[in-house]
Amino acid sequence: MAIAHTWPGWVATGFLWFLAFEFMMGAVTKFWPGPTFFGPAYSIKFADWGWPAWFRFVVGAVEGVCALLLVLPYHEPRFLGAAVLILVLTGAVVTHIINHHGPKESFAAPIHLVIMVIVVLATWPAEWMDVFRPGQWS
Numbered sequence: 024m025a026i027a028h029t030w031p032g033w034v035a036t037g038f039l040w041f042l043a044f045e046f047m048m049g050a051v052t053k054f055w056p057g058p059t060f061f062g063p064a065y066s067i068k069f070a071d072w073g074w075p076a077w078f079r080f081v082v083g084a085v086e087g088v089c090a091l092l093l094v095l096p097y098h099e100p101r102f103l104g105a106a107v108l109i110l111v112l113t114g115a116v117v118t119h120i121i122n123h124h125g126p127k128e129s130f131a132a133p134i135h136l137v138i139m140v141i142v143v144l145a146t147w148p149a150e151w152m153d154v155f156r157p158g159q160w161s
Contacts, residue, residue, distance in 0.1 A: 035145075039093050039101065042138065046090035046108065053083025072118050085111055098146040105142040112136040 052059040059065070065083075066076040085107060092104025115132040 036096075039142070042135075042142075043090040043093040045135075046086045046093070050083040050087035050090060053079040053086070072122055074118075082111060093142075099148055102143060102146040102148055105139045105146065108139045109136065109143060112139060 052061060053065050055064065056066075057064050062068070065079040069079045070076050089104040089108045089111070092100040092107075095101065112132055112135055116129075116136055119129040119132060
């Protein structure tokens with residue numbers, strides 16, 4: 024079911040577009056070769072966090088695809104995008120905890136994790152197989 028054309032529906036849609044923009048920016052910066060406006064290059068950050076430098080491309084691609092799924096006007100792709108982002112954000116939160124980052128570096132991931140859990144709960148499909156049947160999206 025698409026979000027209704029009422030002011031709460033427009034607010035929810037605008038919020039999802041804002042989240043998608045944030046995750047798309049995160050995806051783009053993962054592919055950026057040098058320093059970003061978030062700090063040093065992600066190739067350096069991922070290596071410092073104990074991940075291989077190439078893993079930033081995997082995370083960036085997943086974030087980009089999920090950002091696109093968040094803006095589709097159906098609950099099923101939004102559910103799928105938010106559910107996959109929960110996995111990515113759980114990894115980000117654990118990575119920040121393991122590396123003992125301060126609040127400044129660790130603030131965004133847990134907040135976005137909670138938001139994605141809310142999006143998943145709000146877009147939970149009546150039948151879980153509906154997520155895998157794009158022709159049946161409501």
